[in-house]
Every structure is written in C-alpha cells, then in structure tokens.
Amino acid sequence: MPLPKNLRYTPTHEWVRVEGAFAIVGITDFAVEQLSDLVFIELPAKDAKVKKDARFGEIESTKTVSDLIAPVSGKVVEVNTALADNLDLIKDSPYDQGWMVKISMTDPAEVESLLTANRYQQQLDSEEH
Amino acid sequence: MPRTCLYENHLKAGATMVDFHGWEMPIRYTQIPQEHQKVRLSAGLFDLCHMGRLEFSGPGAEEWVQSVVTTDLSRIEFGHARYSLICDPNGGILDDIIIYRLPKSLFLVVNASNRDTVKPWFEEHKGGRDAQLADRSEELGMLSIQGPQYVRILAPLVEWTEHSLGKLPYYHIMKAKILGKRALLATTGYTGENGFEIYLPAEAAPEFWDKLLETGNGLIAPIGLGARDTLRVEAGMPLYGNELTRETNPFEAGLGFAVKLQKPVPFIGQEALARLNAEGPxxxxxxxxxxxxxxxxxxxxxxxxxxxxxxxxxxxxxxxxxxxxxxxxxxxxxxxxxxxxxxxxxxxxxxxxxxxxxxxxxxxxxxxxx
Structure with missing residues (x-):
C-alpha cells in the first residue's frame, strides 16, 4: 500500500491528517503489518486531553501489545467507535476508515516536527534492512 | 544464527522469521489465528528441527537415563512414549522431555532452549556406565503434522509402516519408510490434536515438507511458532521458560504424574521431590x-x-x-x-x-x- 503524500508521520508509525485546527490520527499500514492480527484496541474517551509523544491508547495482537503515541497535543473531539467491534477497518483501510481519534490541536505548529511521507519512507527502508 | 534444514522452505512460504532461543525460526506464515484454526479444523505442518534429539544405547543406557529423569523407564515398553521431567537436586525443573523406547535404544526429545544444558547434564551424570549418548539433532530432521486430517494427508507419502497409520494409539512410536528412507512416526504433539511427530534423515526433510503441502492440496498449511504457542496454551500444555523453570517444582505444575518416587534406580532430585510431595505444593x-x-x-x-x-x-x-x-x-x-x-x-x-x-x-x- 503506497504512503499517502498528504499525511504526516511519526517514527512510532502513527499518521496525521491535518484539517484546519484538527488532526485526525491513525496508524500506518506498516504498523498494521507488524502487528499482523489485531485483537483489541483501547482509545481515549471524547474530551480526553492528549499530549504529544505520550501514550493515548493501545493496540493488541496475539503476540504483542503496542502503545499508541499522540503525534500532537490537544483535546479528543471525536473517537472512531466503529473500530472496537470491527478491527478489520484498521487493516483494510488504515488511512481512511481505520482512523482512530480526531484531536483539536492546542499547538498546530507541532505538526511541523512530524515526518513527511518521504522521510517516513526512508525510515521504513532502513528498518527493513 | 543457526537455521534448520527447512529454512529455505520457510522463506519460499513467505514466513516471518524470528530469533527463537538462538534459532532463526518462522513465527508465522500468514496470521496466527488463521494458522491456529487450520490445525483445529484440518491440519498443520510444523518444523521442529530446532529441538534436541538424543539417543542413548549400550548396556548401561537405561540405568543412566533412569538416574537423571523423574519417570520410571522400567514401565515403558518397546514402541511406547513417556512424558518426563529432568530435575535438579532441589527438585527444580531443568527440562521437560519425551522419552521413546526403541528396540535398541532410548530416544529423548528435549527443548530447543535447553539443548545446551541437558546434554552436558547427562554427560556429567554418566558415572562410568557402559553406554553411549549420540546427538541426532543434526542428522535427523523433525517435523510434525497435527490436526484432524493428518492420516489422510500423510498416508499417500508413507511407503511402509510397522503398524496401521491410523491405529497407533496416542504416545506411541513406530518405524516407517518415507521417500525411500527409514523414519520414525510418533503419536505425540503439542497442540491438543491427534497427529504425528516425524523423524527422518535431515537431507530428506525439505522434499518431504514440500510433498506434504503438495499432496495435502489445501488441507494442510505450514504453521509458525506463534500458533504453536496458542495451540499449546488451549491444550493446557506447559512451556519451559513460562510454566516450568528451575524455580518451579513438578507438583505445583500439576506434573506429579511424571515423577515416580518409587523406582528401581535412584534419580537426581528424588529426596527433594519426596519431601516436596509430602509437604504438598x-x-x-x-x-x-x-x-x-x-x-x-x-x-x-x-x-x-x-x-x-x-x-x-x-x-x-x-x-x-x-x-x-x-x-x-x-x-x-x-x-x-x-x-x-x-x-x-x-x-x-x-x-x-x-x-x-x-x-x-x-x-x-x-x-x-x-
């Protein structure tokens, strides 16, 4: 699956789509592949505060559990509640229907510190070798 | 990192390889739950070449093994298998193993994680007995087919067996001929399913692996260590390093049946185990x-x-x-x-x-x- 160019990325394999003062967050296809099978996701409640580089939830597979790391700081204004009962959305549509939370950013400038698609692709290339 | 003789087969099947106690092994080929269900509903094929295979022979072999393991070999007949433990003098568990009695030898399968401790442990406790310990781990391939369809998949590939393929009771072993080579088929496993653990010359293992998948024609799939673990947990089977360690004793692990405190030969840990048994876990x-x-x-x-x-x-x-x-x-x-x-x-x-x-x-x- 090609990396969408319009998104920004974290070294911990989250993606961000910026819509004005809002950031929509999910995890990349690479992250889903690494987890392989998904068994459980825990997301914050609406109105929860999240902090850049801090844990905002977790995702679990048969073999392992991974923290979800917030790419930006702010308040959760929407949660993709469909995921809890249909984790396949994350696998089948990681950059669209598999979105996890929508964050109202306190500091939109934080986005500038995130990786571009090219930089993230470079990281993936080096991890695979 | 050491690889098994089936390494190329795993790559060809698209396996994700991991370091398992120093061995480069397949963790999964597709997805763990999918592989798990294949075994429960049809059949799965496992590479177990990383496990240790030790063969004891000679007049003093039985007494030697008896003096180290917790079970009583004098009760095991030809062609039978027995689950056993090896304990330290304090009754702590060093390994859990399977012992098969062959016509002229005792054949032991030990955990990959303990290959480097169990063999020297036996050698240390040989005590001048007239017996030989041969490590067959390299020359013999070990693979396993488990799941309801195992007989149907295996039958066309087996040229001869000592007993009827579908009738050998659980925890037995028999001679067979596969791809023109001498092999052993044992009704043991680590999944809670019926099936065979198969020993044959390592050089024949890659071809046999391919043939099983080919003639199995969709009824069988290769299974990685990930699903091997989920299958054994459902089957309530302990894993060395998790349920069993040197800090656990057989009675608390529910493995008292594998400790025969009354046996003709004294064995390592016997006194401590008798005390632990009397105290109760x-x-x-x-x-x-x-x-x-x-x-x-x-x-x-x-x-x-x-x-x-x-x-x-x-x-x-x-x-x-x-x-x-x-x-x-x-x-x-x-x-x-x-x-x-x-x-x-x-x-x-x-x-x-x-x-x-x-x-x-x-x-x-x-x-x-x-």
Whole structure:
C-alpha cells in the first residue's frame, strides 16, 4: 500500500491528517503489518486531553501489545467507535476508515516536527534492512 | 544464527522469521489465528528441527537415563512414549522431555532452549556406565503434522509402516519408510490434536515438507511458532521458560504424574521431590478465563482481593474459544468461586479459574497413556 503524500508521520508509525485546527490520527499500514492480527484496541474517551509523544491508547495482537503515541497535543473531539467491534477497518483501510481519534490541536505548529511521507519512507527502508 | 534444514522452505512460504532461543525460526506464515484454526479444523505442518534429539544405547543406557529423569523407564515398553521431567537436586525443573523406547535404544526429545544444558547434564551424570549418548539433532530432521486430517494427508507419502497409520494409539512410536528412507512416526504433539511427530534423515526433510503441502492440496498449511504457542496454551500444555523453570517444582505444575518416587534406580532430585510431595505444593498451576478483550500475559499479577495471590505464566486470545485465556500459578487455596483479577498494565480485569485443558482432543487418552 503506497504512503499517502498528504499525511504526516511519526517514527512510532502513527499518521496525521491535518484539517484546519484538527488532526485526525491513525496508524500506518506498516504498523498494521507488524502487528499482523489485531485483537483489541483501547482509545481515549471524547474530551480526553492528549499530549504529544505520550501514550493515548493501545493496540493488541496475539503476540504483542503496542502503545499508541499522540503525534500532537490537544483535546479528543471525536473517537472512531466503529473500530472496537470491527478491527478489520484498521487493516483494510488504515488511512481512511481505520482512523482512530480526531484531536483539536492546542499547538498546530507541532505538526511541523512530524515526518513527511518521504522521510517516513526512508525510515521504513532502513528498518527493513 | 543457526537455521534448520527447512529454512529455505520457510522463506519460499513467505514466513516471518524470528530469533527463537538462538534459532532463526518462522513465527508465522500468514496470521496466527488463521494458522491456529487450520490445525483445529484440518491440519498443520510444523518444523521442529530446532529441538534436541538424543539417543542413548549400550548396556548401561537405561540405568543412566533412569538416574537423571523423574519417570520410571522400567514401565515403558518397546514402541511406547513417556512424558518426563529432568530435575535438579532441589527438585527444580531443568527440562521437560519425551522419552521413546526403541528396540535398541532410548530416544529423548528435549527443548530447543535447553539443548545446551541437558546434554552436558547427562554427560556429567554418566558415572562410568557402559553406554553411549549420540546427538541426532543434526542428522535427523523433525517435523510434525497435527490436526484432524493428518492420516489422510500423510498416508499417500508413507511407503511402509510397522503398524496401521491410523491405529497407533496416542504416545506411541513406530518405524516407517518415507521417500525411500527409514523414519520414525510418533503419536505425540503439542497442540491438543491427534497427529504425528516425524523423524527422518535431515537431507530428506525439505522434499518431504514440500510433498506434504503438495499432496495435502489445501488441507494442510505450514504453521509458525506463534500458533504453536496458542495451540499449546488451549491444550493446557506447559512451556519451559513460562510454566516450568528451575524455580518451579513438578507438583505445583500439576506434573506429579511424571515423577515416580518409587523406582528401581535412584534419580537426581528424588529426596527433594519426596519431601516436596509430602509437604504438598503451596501454589498450583491453573487455567484462567479473562473477562476482557485485553490479553493477560506472562508476569502479570493475579489478585484475589489484596495482596496478589499469583502470577500469569502464559496468556493468549484463544482463537477456539473467542476470549482471552491464561495459565498461571495461584495460591493453593484459590477456588473456582473466587472472583479473581489480573492487573493488565495498571487496569484490573476480572478472571476466573478454568479447568485445564481449555481444549484438547487427546487429553483424556493422555491421562492414562502418561
């Protein structure tokens, strides 16, 4: 699956789509592949505060559990509640229907510190070798 | 890192390879739950070449092995297999093994993680007996076919067997001929399914692997270590390093049946084991049902109110049952009626004791075969 160019990325394999003062967050296809099978996701409640580089939830597979790391700081204004009962959305549509939370950013400038698609692709290339 | 003779077969099948106790092994080929269900519903093929295979022969062989293992070999007839433990002088578990009695030798299968400790342990305790220990791990390939369709898949590829393929009882071994080579077929496994563990010359193993998948024609798939683990947890089978360690003794692990305190030859740990047996275990290995979607994993504490009453040793999301299950040690007085909790990364989730195994097609037979 090609990396969408319009998104920004974290070294911990989250993606961000910026819509004005809002950031929509999910995890990349690479992250889903690494987890392989998904068994459980825990997301914050609406109105929860999240902090850049801090844990905002977790995702679990048969073999392992991974923290979800917030790419930006702010308040959760929407949660993709469909995921809890249909984790396949994350696998089948990681950059669209598999979105996890929508964050109202306190500091939109934080986005500038995130990786571009090219930089993230470079990281993936080096991890695979 | 060492690789098995089936390494190329794994790559060809698209396996994700990992370091397993120093061996480069397939963790999965597709997805763990999918591979798990293939074994439960049809059949799966496993590479077990990383395990240790030791053959003892000579006039003093039986007494030598007797002096090290906890089971009583004098009760094992030709063609039978027996689960056993090797303990240290304090009764701590060094390894769990399977012993097969062949016409002229005793054939032992030991864990990959303990290959480097068990062989020297035997050599150290040879005591001048007239016997030989041959390490067959390199020259013999070991693979396993497990699951309801195993006979149908194997039959077309087996040229000769000592007994009828579908009739050998659980925990037995017989001679066979496969691809023109001498082989051994044992009705043992680590999945809770019926099947065979197969020993044949290593050079024939890659071709045999391919032929099984080819003639199996969709009824069988290669299975990685990930599903091997979820299958054995459902089957309530302990894993060395999780349920069994040098700090656990056979009685608390529910493996008292493998310790024969009255046997013709004294064995390492006998005195300590007799004492531990008389005292009775302080904790017990149990099954747990977890009332959450979160998986309880190795090392997580188990509570019955306060303070902690135990610890999780293995946990999985069970593909067969559809909820997370675990094994762990709890205080011996813990009851099925107790409302237990497991601390999963700071969140307490509800748990309940469940009888082991969670799922098995072989266990009722195993109970008396063992």
């Amino acid at each position: 302080k904790r017990k290995l149990v099954g747990l049902r977890i009332f959450s979607k979160k998986v309880a994993r190795q090392g997580m504490p188990i509570y019955n109110g306060e303070p902690a009453v135990g610890i999780v040793t293995s946990g999985i999301p069970s593909p067969t049952l559809g909820f997370p299950i675990a094994m762990g040690y709890v205080d011996k007085n813990t009851q099925v009626s107790d409302s237990l909790e497991v601390d999963i990364r700071g969140t307490r989730v509800q748990a309940r004791l469940e009888p082991l195994p969670f799922f098995s097609r072989t266990r009722h037979k195993a109970a008396h075969a063992l």
